Amino acid sequence: MSTQEKKTENSKKNEEIKVELTDELLSRIAINASPLREDDVELVKKQLGRKPRGLIAIGARCACGKPAVTITSPRLPDGSPFPTFFYLCLPELIVEVSRLEVKNIMKEMTKEIAADENLREAHQKAHDSYIQRRNLLGEVPEIANISAGGMPTHVKCLHSLVGYSLAAGKGVCPIGDKALEMMNWDTSVCHCED
Numbered sequence: 407m408s409t410q411e412k413k414t415e416n417s418k419k420n421e422e423i424k425v426e427l428t429d430e431l432l433s434r435i436a437i438n439a440s441p442l443r444e445d446d447v448e449l450v451k452k453q454l455g456r457k458p459r460g461l462i463a464i465g466a467r468c469a470c471g472k473p474a475v476t477i478t479s480p481r482l483p484d485g486s487p488f489p490t491f492f493y494l495c496l497p498e499l500i501v502e503v504s505r506l507e508v509k510n511i512m513k514e515m516t517k518e519i520a521a522d523e524n525l526r527e528a529h530q531k532a533h534d535s536y537i538q539r540r541n542l543l544g545e546v547p548e549i550a551n552i553s554a555g556g557m558p559t560h561v562k563c564l565h566s567l568v569g570y571s572l573a574a575g576k577g578v579c580p581i582g583d584k585a586l587e588m589m590n591w592d593t594s595v596c597h598c599e600d
């Protein structure tokens with residue numbers, strides 16, 4: 407690598423991602439994504455108990471309109487890379503997914519992936535698609551091959567995979583879809599307690 411190339415790469419690394427989020431781009435990122443509304447940052451802050459960093463859009467909403475899935479910039483405002491593109495923020499949903507995680511079904515799902523060729527391929531495809539979607543905002547070299555939730559070979563965090571499923575719609579992330587089925591999660595009703 408020449409000095410010039412190195413310089414370019416380094417300056418790239420320090421650059422905050424600034425892409426205009428048109429509706430067209432958002433729909434390519436995730437079919438259920440929507441732009442930030444005026445009160446979204448405040449709502450997510452309340453949901454998570456901290457100010458969300460690098461929040462750029464909402465991946466999916468509760469039927470009432472409250473944010474259910476966050477979309478975070480792959481490069482945070484302080485310059486650090488952030489691989490987890492989709493994540494849950496709706497408290498009622500987080501609790502449901504945590505209930506599943508307590509049952510330790512991630513281990514079983516990982517075994518299933520290892521044993522079932524079709525599922526393995528689908529999980530790998532979900533991983534590739536995750537990175538492609540994130541790259542629409544600009545490639546971040548430090549996390550070039552890193553997705554989330556344990557993909558492409560494991561299931562480690564259902565909160566990530568369920569968030570991905572809700573944002574991208576059914577048929578993209580089979581493990582997230584499966585978890586939603588196990589929870590009987592109905593996206594057409596509001597689950598909020600307040």
Ligand SMILES: [Zn+2]
Pocket residue numbers: 468469470471472595596597598
């Ligand atoms: Zn709601």
